[in-house]
Amino acid sequence: MIRLAAICACALLLNCVAQASAAQVLRLPSHAQTITENTAFPDSYALPTGPFGDGHLPERVVEGRVTRQTWRIPTQGITTLQILAPLRTQLDEAGYEVLFECDTRACGGFDFRFETEVLPPPDMYVNLADFRFLSAQIGNQSHIGLLVSRSENSGFVQLIHVARAGTPPSSVARPDPDDAPQEPANAQETPEAQSLAQAIQQNGHVVLSDLTFDTGSSDLGQGDFSSLAALADFLAADPARRVVLVGHTDTVGALDRNIDLSRARAASVLERMVTLYNIDRTQLAAEGAGYLAPRASNATKAGRDANRRVEAVLLGTP
Template sequence: MIFLRVGIFLAMATTAGAQVLDFPSNASLQQTDTRALDSYVMPMGIWDRGAMPTEVVEGQLTQQAWRIDAAGLTTLQLLRPLREQLRNAGYQIIFDCQTEACGGFDFRFAVDTLPPPEMQINIGDFRFLTARRDAENGPDYISLFVSRTAQAGFVQVTQVTAPGAGAPETAPLAMADAKVLQPQSGDQDDLAARLETVGHAVLDDLTFDTGSSELAAGDFASLRALADYLQADPGRAVALVGHTDAQGALETNIALSKRRAGSVLERLVADYGVNRRQLAAEGMGYLAPIASNLTEQGRETNRRVEAIITSTND
């Protein structure tokens, strides 16, 4: 995948040059806030028991909010290419978390963010990353706050550059030279990575109609990826958790969501050869939305089944 080089520059450790953080061509810069010398409270760990580990870092502070116009992207699909760019640029990832594993609501509101509508954060679906690199004038820090709505993805980049390292720049290329970032459902490595790092993953290519518990016919890449993951280690087990939109009564939706999860379980056993003992089916109804129930697109996103790791051999 080719990315449009329109991001902020990361100061090189030993030269006056720069390494650009690339965004896809369907990304647009919504807001930039730059201060020549300031301090920033950089998150360094999860919110736990009323507190969050932080480090006060000083230098040139730059914050940017980016919008990526592609409905259906997962937060991991948004984050992964940016995280790899940081690693390739010599940054060490020192903190990486997702939603509830970060500390959920409390973590989100403990982090300084640019205001909406330029930067929008769904408190039910976000990822955060902090990275550090030693530069000639001292350590550089960068954080990525990634979230999504039903219509688009959002990324806040916060960089604190050691004093004297030089100002960030921008270097746009022609739009024709780049491709857009689009959702990639069911990729085995992607699904396995989500299960291993955050413990759960949306099976985001499954299809259910409103009020129906039957999984649509067809072969689903996410189910093949999940089957391969489970069959690679018989000690692994997952709970399949169904979710609905907010139409109808809660009790009805909980029952419907559990039947949907059960339908997925039976498909995994019958068509993909998964051992039934590695699977369980549960339902949450509409209690854990990841999009707005005020739009049809949001309701469709909320009608989903997630896989949650419940045990391994480790």
């Protein structure tokens, strides 16, 4: 009886260690909501290694300690590439080798989605018209299947991690960025970051000129915007810095509606900053000015395009 109790205690301890290890594989944005997390040992996972074609999905069955996790990222207008890219960077930094990566049609579309393992709703949501998948490994010790998708208002992430029995937890752990040695901010700043920092400190505000919005829409356009990366560098360099993101519109529509729309655009940018760059929400605020502060004539399309913008306004030290 004593021996049986000891065996059960050891099994429980190993399971706890396994769950702690899996949680360290990736670092999600601070406001990502965990939907599900479970670990099974021993277990197996059919890891996709190629696109669906000719009625077949290439797979490699891997066995070990299998952890399945899903998250929801409540951010409007985020793209699947913007979700996947920082996670892929983390895997690369942790020593993972990418085996296969694809987006919707290149994966095999509908067939890929229903041939690979996906946790059932509401644990995971997959938009059949917009998803991405990545599989990666560290030798034969650790394997990853990463699936991302999005709805109109949220991003979704599914991670299936298989660790070979006996793999130390530290092999997939990533250091907390707050604990890592920090180089001087200027040593790592890009020219764009230096230019934005200089402009906002000299003038008190700066236009995030590469952002795009369609008429009547509060959704930030798809793509990587260098102005957001530069603003993130500026804020990260000094946690005491605070900015207000102020949205502006063209003159199409009533003033009240445009003020609401411009505030929603600023809020969309704020969420992108928090989601993609892990900027503390206390450093950001969102407001709207509607069409009351144009930078160009609204009589031309080019002028209206220029007026649909978001500016970052530097606040004084509290």
